Amino acid sequence: MSRILAIDYGQKRTGIAVTDNMQMIANGLTTVETKELEKFIVDYMAKEDVSTIVVGKPTQMNGADSENMKRIEPFFNRLKKLFPDKDITYYDERFTSVLAHQTMLQSGIGKKARQNKALVDKISATIILEDYIQSKNFSL
DSSP, X not given: OOEEEEEEOOSSEEEEEEEOTTSOOEEEEEEEEGGGHHHHHHXXXXXXXXEEEEXXXXXXXXXXXXXXXXXXXXXXXXXXXXXXXXXXXXXXXTTHHHHHHHHHXXXXXXXXXXXXXXXXXXXXXXXXXXXXXXXXXXXO
C-alpha cells in the first residue's frame, strides 16, 4: 500500500502528517513554512509512495467556509494539477487546534512546549489524518 499525507494549512506555517504504508497509523511528520509548502510536497512525493493527500478544510460551526478557505482553495487546486493521478480531498478540520492543545496537556508536555505553534500545527495535521483514517474504515 501507499501512504496518506495530511495537511493542516496555515497562513504562516503548515502542519503535515503521514500514515505508515498500511494506512493504519498517523504520525506527525513536520511543520513547514507555508511559502515552502509546495516545494516540500513535491520533494516528499518524489521520495515516498503517496496515494492520497488530505487537506484540512476549515469550516465554521454553521457549516460555512472559514476565512482561511480563500487561501486553501487555490493551493488545493494547484495540488490537483501537480498530482492528477493522486486522490486529493478535503476533510473537516473543526476543533483540531483545540484537540491538539488538549492532547499536549494530557501528554504532560510542559508549558513552554505547548506554546510552540509549529508543534500544535503538526499535531493538528495528525488529528485530521487520524479522523480521516477512521472515517474511511467506517465506510468500508
